[in-house]
Amino acid sequence: MSLDQIKEFVEKNKEEYLETLFTLLRQKSISAQNIGMEETSAMLLKMLEDIGMDSRLIETDGHPVVYGEMMKEDNDFTLLIYGHYDVQPADPIDEWNSPPFEPTIRNGKIYCRGVGDNKGQLMAQILAVKSYQEVIGDLPINIKFVFEGEEESGSPNIAKFVSEHRDLLKADLVYTSDGPMHESGAPFVLLGVRGMLYVELNAKGSDWDNHSGNKGNIAPNPAWQLVDLLGTMKDDDGNILIEGFYDDLQKPTANEEELISTLPYDAEQVANQIGYKCFDMTREEYYRKLTLEPTLNIAGFHSGYGGEGAKTIIPSTAMVKMDMRLVIDQDPDDILEKFIKHVHKHAPGVLVVSHGSMKPSRTSPDLEVVKVVKEAVKEAYHEEPVLQPSLGGSLPDYVWTQILGVPSVIVPYANSDEANHSPNENLNVDNFFKGIICTCSVIRSLGE
Amino acid sequence: MSLDQIKEFVEKNKEEYLETLFTLLRQKSISAQNIGMEETSAMLLKMLEDIGMDSRLIETDGHPVVYGEMMKEDNDFTLLIYGHYDVQPADPIDEWNSPPFEPTIRNGKIYCRGVGDNKGQLMAQILAVKSYQEVIGDLPINIKFVFEGEEESGSPNIAKFVSEHRDLLKADLVYTSDGPMHESGAPFVLLGVRGMLYVELNAKGSDWDNHSGNKGNIAPNPAWQLVDLLGTMKDDDGNILIEGFYDDLQKPTANEEELISTLPYDAEQVANQIGYKCFDMTREEYYRKLTLEPTLNIAGFHSGYGGEGAKTIIPSTAMVKMDMRLVIDQDPDDILEKFIKHVHKHAPGVLVVSHGSMKPSRTSPDLEVVKVVKEAVKEAYHEEPVLQPSLGGSLPDYVWTQILGVPSVIVPYANSDEANHSPNENLNVDNFFKGIICTCSVIRSLGE
Numbered sequence: 034m035s036l037d038q039i040k041e042f043v044e045k046n047k048e049e050y051l052e053t054l055f056t057l058l059r060q061k062s063i064s065a066q067n068i069g070m071e072e073t074s075a076m077l078l079k080m081l082e083d084i085g086m087d088s089r090l091i092e093t094d095g096h097p098v099v100y101g102e103m104m105k106e107d108n109d110f111t112l113l114i115y116g117h118y119d120v121q122p123a124d125p126i127d128e129w130n131s132p133p134f135e136p137t138i139r140n141g142k143i144y145c146r147g148v149g150d151n152k153g154q155l156m157a158q159i160l161a162v163k164s165y166q167e168v169i170g171d172l173p174i175n176i177k178f179v180f181e182g183e184e185e186s187g188s189p190n191i192a193k194f195v196s197e198h199r200d201l202l203k204a205d206l207v208y209t210s211d212g213p214m215h216e217s218g219a220p221f222v223l224l225g226v227r228g229m230l231y232v233e234l235n236a237k238g239s240d241w242d243n244h245s246g247n248k249g250n251i252a253p254n255p256a257w258q259l260v261d262l263l264g265t266m267k268d269d270d271g272n273i274l275i276e277g278f279y280d281d282l283q284k285p286t287a288n289e290e291e292l293i294s295t296l297p298y299d300a301e302q303v304a305n306q307i308g309y310k311c312f313d314m315t316r317e318e319y320y321r322k323l324t325l326e327p328t329l330n331i332a333g334f335h336s337g338y339g340g341e342g343a344k345t346i347i348p349s350t351a352m353v354k355m356d357m358r359l360v361i362d363q364d365p366d367d368i369l370e371k372f373i374k375h376v377h378k379h380a381p382g383v384l385v386v387s388h389g390s391m392k393p394s395r396t397s398p399d400l401e402v403v404k405v406v407k408e409a410v411k412e413a414y415h416e417e418p419v420l421q422p423s424l425g426g427s428l429p430d431y432v433w434t435q436i437l438g439v440p441s442v443i444v445p446y447a448n449s450d451e452a453n454h455s456p457n458e459n460l461n462v463d464n465f466f467k468g469i470i471c472t473c474s475v476i477r478s479l480g481e
Numbered sequence: 482m483s484l485d486q487i488k489e490f491v492e493k494n495k496e497e498y499l500e501t502l503f504t505l506l507r508q509k510s511i512s513a514q515n516i517g518m519e520e521t522s523a524m525l526l527k528m529l530e531d532i533g534m535d536s537r538l539i540e541t542d543g544h545p546v547v548y549g550e551m552m553k554e555d556n557d558f559t560l561l562i563y564g565h566y567d568v569q570p571a572d573p574i575d576e577w578n579s580p581p582f583e584p585t586i587r588n589g590k591i592y593c594r595g596v597g598d599n600k601g602q603l604m605a606q607i608l609a610v611k612s613y614q615e616v617i618g619d620l621p622i623n624i625k626f627v628f629e630g631e632e633e634s635g636s637p638n639i640a641k642f643v644s645e646h647r648d649l650l651k652a653d654l655v656y657t658s659d660g661p662m663h664e665s666g667a668p669f670v671l672l673g674v675r676g677m678l679y680v681e682l683n684a685k686g687s688d689w690d691n692h693s694g695n696k697g698n699i700a701p702n703p704a705w706q707l708v709d710l711l712g713t714m715k716d717d718d719g720n721i722l723i724e725g726f727y728d729d730l731q732k733p734t735a736n737e738e739e740l741i742s743t744l745p746y747d748a749e750q751v752a753n754q755i756g757y758k759c760f761d762m763t764r765e766e767y768y769r770k771l772t773l774e775p776t777l778n779i780a781g782f783h784s785g786y787g788g789e790g791a792k793t794i795i796p797s798t799a800m801v802k803m804d805m806r807l808v809i810d811q812d813p814d815d816i817l818e819k820f821i822k823h824v825h826k827h828a829p830g831v832l833v834v835s836h837g838s839m840k841p842s843r844t845s846p847d848l849e850v851v852k853v854v855k856e857a858v859k860e861a862y863h864e865e866p867v868l869q870p871s872l873g874g875s876l877p878d879y880v881w882t883q884i885l886g887v888p889s890v891i892v893p894y895a896n897s898d899e900a901n902h903s904p905n906e907n908l909n910v911d912n913f914f915k916g917i918i919c920t921c922s923v924i925r926s927l928g929e
Contacts, residue, residue, distance in 0.1 A: 065790035240756030246874025250770035256779040264712040308688030322698035331704040333785035342513035343836040388791040426694025
């Protein structure tokens with residue numbers, strides 16, 4: 034079999050394949066707000082059935098997993114492909130140049146919430162299975178699809194799901210296409226992820242907003258309380274001051290430090306991707322901060338008046354949302370405990386709510402199967418993939434490496450300026466089709 | 482003349498007087514959002530004409546001043562009564578127990594935005610002039626009404642207005658009824674106000690929100706920038722660290738310290754008024770912080786995600802609204818300059834926008850006219866008024882004491898739990914009617 038046959042077939046079916054993707058994109062599926070989840074899982078199930086997969090919805094304590102399998106022989110090599118059908122909320126909506134849930138093509142890009150993260154990548158995998166069958170015939174390996182509906186909400190039920198379905202999910206390799214390709218445009222093979230812990234801080238002052246003059250200096254100000262509290266969490270150099278935060282952090286190995294110094298890097302490209310002209314990190318600083326160091330991020334801070342002009346109040350409440358990206362072997366449960374302890378010490382009245390967490394993961398670059406994938410990806414893109422020890426973002430990758438006990442690789446298909454989680458999220462039309470080719474290449478190579 | 486005649490007349494006309502007030506309350510007049518300002522000034526003008534005042538709208542660079550006068554002889558004692566017809570925005574609207582612009586009486590209180598601040602108090606003065614004429618006949622002094630439409634937006638045009646109309650506004654005393662009475666329920670005679678400076682801080686990071694994982698540690702976070710900046714503005718004891726902030730602050734005089742230690746005080750009452758059970762200041766601390774010390778308040782902090790659940794972004798912008806209450810002789814222009822200098826030093830990219838300012842003011846307690854007012858107030862309420870050197874809040878009182886060069890007293894008519902600037906703003910029905918009596922008492926005493 035030659036990849037060119039697949040390419041030709043995909044080329045011929047472009048319109049139909051785009052339309053299939055658009056159908057899925059138009060269907061909202063915002064897990065954080067429980068919008069459209071049932072409709073989307075049903076739609077996806079139907080799509081798997083349509084390509085001949087033995088499929089079903091598997092209930093969890095949250096949104097269902099859409100599961101599909103196409104089995105040759107139980108003993109053949111089994112590839113488990115993981116993706117997610119939920120998307121981030123679309124706000125701030127007025128910053129979108131086209132409606133967030135109406136896929137719109139401009140300058141070779143599909144703009145839509147969820148197109149890169151993760152519906153376009155997941156659809157590339159589905160259509161790869163379809164294309165492979167139509168062009169070549171039976172797949173050379175077993176394929177299992179696991180599409181969850183809560184990744185954007187921190188995958189609160191995926192670990193339990195995997196624990197409870199070990200036999201069903203038995204596989205030799207887990208393969209995920211999520212997140213963006215390397216800034217240079219080169220393909221990525223990622224061997225792990227940063228973990229995540231999402232918390233919300235709630236401070237309460239008076240029972241109502243007070244007049245900032247008549248009660249100024251008298252009524253407590255919860256916004257100041259959270260500002261002061263946040264001030265205790267970092268030093269001027271950005272080091273995190275939560276006691277014990279770094280205790281379990283693995284120091285980068287010499288190999289990792291070495292790897293980082295050889296990765297392709299263009300500061301201007303990064304500046305363009307993040308939309309920040311003043312960006313000026315060195316290569317080593319960039320990769321170290323992105324893949325080997327944890328973060329302590331303020332994702333939202335809301336208190337008091339935010340409208341036009343002046344409103345002179347002492348707010349009665351203040352709320353901060355934070356996420357921490359954790360690095361192997363930081364355990365989010367342990368970090369949460371330390372975080373709460375820190376809050377209780379510095380601001381006893383402030384309430385900490387956890388909005389989910391995820392452990393970090395790593396897969397060894399020395400495994401044979403990793404080398405096969407890397408070669409298959411190279412063949413699809415005609416370019417050497419960038420092998421990186423960790424993704425900056427988080428995926429529930431540990432459920433495969435730690436719970437299922439299977440190696441796991443992440444091969445993103447989205448362009449690096451996909452703006453996932455942001456207004457005007459997009460996926461290059463070309464990246465969508467190349468994702469189909471790449472999946473076929475991986476299936477073929479693993480079958481050999 | 483006896484105040485009892487006035488009381489009797491007011492009692493007889495209760496329903497009509499309430500209806501007049503309700504008409505004004507139902508008419509929205511949110512200066513910060515430019516809602517209903519023209520309609521309200523026209524309505525108020527008509528009301529002054531209806532009680533026989535020589536009235537007109539006087540244009541300013543913002544909303545017009547509603548001016549009315551009732552002159553006996555030019556040389557007679559002239560009382561200038563100042564108030565404002567604009568109100569604060571009503572949000573958070575869902576915390577109101579009845580619609581914010583539909584006056585509703587529950588348990589002896591009128592609930593409505595603006596009922597205490599300042600429409601109910603201003604209306605008590607109008608109806609006092611009406612009642613006095615109907616019961617007694619011609620007023621014994623000249624009366625001038627100045628009702629401005631921008632007090633809740635920091636009175637940006639009142640100083641210019643006063644400068645340009647010195648002759649028209651010529652008076653012997655300025656009298657303002659605004660803010661709440663003393664917590665103990667005793668009447669207040671206030672001899673000054675704290676000044677005010679309102680600023681907005683705008684921080685910008687990337688051109689769009691970034692993914693907190695894929696760009697975590699890489700894209701700048703403007704929320705952290707403002708948290709860090711705010712952290713440089715106060716020490717752990719609440720002292721303001723802006724260089725030179727305290728330079729022009731007058732140390733409290735021995736008399737003021739003495740006065741403070743004798744003022745009525747009940748910590749539990751204060752706790753109830755501000756809606757904060759844990760309040761526990763001493764009398765001296767309370768009055769010192771409220772009347773003799775400046776504030777640095779966060780009125781609003783908004784950045785990033787504030788909805789349900791988790792959204793993992795690095796926000797692209799952050800905005801903080803702050804107001805400072807200034808004490809004699811702090812000059813808001815000077816403080817603004819120092820504030821900007823501080824911001825430029827600690828967070829060079831952050832933009833400072835000023836949303837208006839007001840100078841502090843003081844009138845001497847030794848003036849004969851102050852003693853007359855104090856006695857007249859005592860006669861109306863049958864209770865010794867609390868004489869306080871300054872209001873915690875701000876009014877453009879300096880335009881009278883500094884620009885017009887006339888002494889000024891503030892005699893609030895609202896109950897101390899009026900919740901001005903908050904949801905469920907209210908005015909005791911009884912306070913409304915007592916305000917009418919008190920104004921009549923002051924007019925009579927000044928005429929003697």
